[in-house]
Amino acid sequence: MADEYGRKWDRCLADTAVKTATGLGVGIVLSVLLFKRRMWPVSFGSGLGLGMGYSNCQHDFRSPYLIHGHTVKVNA
């Protein structure tokens, strides 16, 4: 269980980082394309990403008995 705790944290951080980066990217894109290089879509996007990651992380920590499913590709 202690290992699981560590694994959760790893997952959580990775997930948050990915989401933040994605949000940032989307924000940058939108800011460049639609919103005349304003700051707010970037911050909005990154905040969105961060928030989602945070929420996911919290949700994961709150449900300790939830098993995460993995898809395993079988090479036929």
Next chain:
Amino acid sequence: MLGVCLRGAHATVRKNCVRSPLTPLQSYRCYSTSRSSGASRVVALGLVTVGGGVGGTLLYSKWDPKFRAAVEKNVPYSDWLLGLALGPAPEDARLPVRKQVELNQPPSMLDKPKTDPKAKSQKSVKEAAEASGPESSLVPPPPAQSIQDECKECHKHADVSETAAVASAEPLKERPVDEVTARLVQQDQEEEKLLASLSSRLEDSLASSAKATLQAIGAQEVALQAVTQHTRKLKDAMEAEAPSDEKSTQWKELEAALAERTAAVKDATTTLSKANEALEGLKSVINQAKGQKVAAARPLILAAEENLHQMVVDLDKVVSKVRSAESEAKVVSQYTELVNEAKQQFQREVSSLTPEIQANWKGLTGKLSVDDLNALIAHAHRRIDQLNRELAEQRVREQIHIEAALEQQKVEDHKVLDAAVTTAMGHVKEEARLNLEQKLAELREVMEAEMRTQLRRQAAAHTDHVRDVLKVQEQELRAEAEQVLNSKILDQETRYRQLTQEQLDNFTLDMNAAYARLKGIEEAIDSHAVAEETAREAHQLWLSVEALSYALKSAGADSPSMPLEDAAEAVRASCHDDFCSALASALPQESLQRGVYSEASLRARFNALRSLARRVALIDESRNSLYQYFLSYLQAALLFEDQQEAPPSQLSGADLDPFKLLSYASYCLEHGDLELAAKLVNQLRGEARRVVEDWLTEARLTLETRQVVSLLSAYANAAGLGTTQAP
């Protein structure tokens, strides 16, 4: 609710304050007033509700003691409050109610049976007064407490009085038979005596009266004879013109006859009176006899009466005869008197005419002179004329005289007829009565005979009945006697059987004792063999358990021990009883297949886990956001506790803090007490608990296995010790 009210109050306050922009003081006032009005309203409402609730509970608990008990049980200080308000505890309330119920009942019950026992006692008193004195002392005064006893006594008393009445009626029951027969015999004797006396008296009186009557009759007949003779003689004397000598003799005879007649008549009258007296006496005796009512004397009485009647009849007849003769005699005497009178007159006339001539002139035919003769003839002519005249007169008055005579005769006849009729009537009545009496006597006899036959029939029926009853009794008695005999025989038999059984039992006991000893010897020998066997087995068991404990020790630093399957199998094989096999099968599956960790490895793991548990100490089901995680991290970083702390013997509430628990557990582990450490770690809650769950499971497993193994080894040791024989 309160929060809503407060929010509402705040809102109103804000509204009020915003509507009217005031100075702080005024705003304060506004604050205070609105708050006070709203708050006061709320406070007042609350107070009213609370007061109503309390008052309602008080009233209801006063009315219903069960509710009061429930309230006192559930609400802490309510018993003090209720006691203050209402009074004593509910246990006392129950008894007064019951007593009240009882008191209500007894008065109503007392009213009813009080009249009954009073009436009963009155009745009983009357009965007691009627029956006898001592019963009156049994009349009890009706007690107020036990009504049932009173009623019982009343009933008893009524029964007693009834029995008393019955007892008093007992003297009226049938007298014994001997007494009855004695009485009857006595009665018979008395009757006989009476009868004898009566009959003797009757006979005496009958005899005397018969004698008297006969005498009277004889005397009357004599008198009759005398009278008739006298009359005849008189007639003869009057008519016959016999010579003077015969005349004188006739006159003398006549005189004699007359004297005789008078004497006879006197005698007759005396005897008649005597006879009448005797008859009267007899009548009185008969009446007395009748008065005494002795049945057997009736025929005697009847006979006496008949005799009396006969005598009376005869007497009357004779008396009537005598009377008729007397009347005839009277007539004749009257005639003679007349004749004598005429003669005397003639004589006087003759003497007056011829004074010298004496009487008896018939003898003097030659002595008379012519003058005298002429005078006589003239006198005679004169007399003849006179007589002729008288005769003519008589002839004229013949009819009248005859009628007068007839009348006289009729009157006399009438009188005589009346007398005769009355006597005849009397006689006839007497006869009828006698006939009736005779018929009654006959009827009575017939009745007696019939009664006797009926009584004889009854007696016959009684004898039949008695015979039947005797038969039945005989049968009953026979059956009883047989029963008694059978029971006695049964007793004897059972006794005999008992004795034989006792003998048999004794013999079997001895046999059993000998057999038991033999068995004992055999068993001792067997048990020796068995003991050796068990000793061998115990040794085997001990060896297998030792192997198991060695297998446990094979655990590495981080790896579990070898699987205990084989060792456990060996132990199971060497187990020969339920306890051992139960223990052997109590080893957990994990330990059998995977093996268990050693204590050292667990200890090492715990140290790593401790820091992790510290880090998530603040997280549980309610606090599990990421911010809480951050705070928990901060807490773990900033909080310092003892590395190891000795746990107290009893955990208080403050000791359940995770940091403290972890330090306690470390201490225990360091000192080798895995069990206590596991217990302490078990007290962790929340995320920390989840973190150390694995370790806890492992620790449990290890502990379990170790426990089982220790039990087994203890058991093996004990078994081994038990089987080895002390020298």
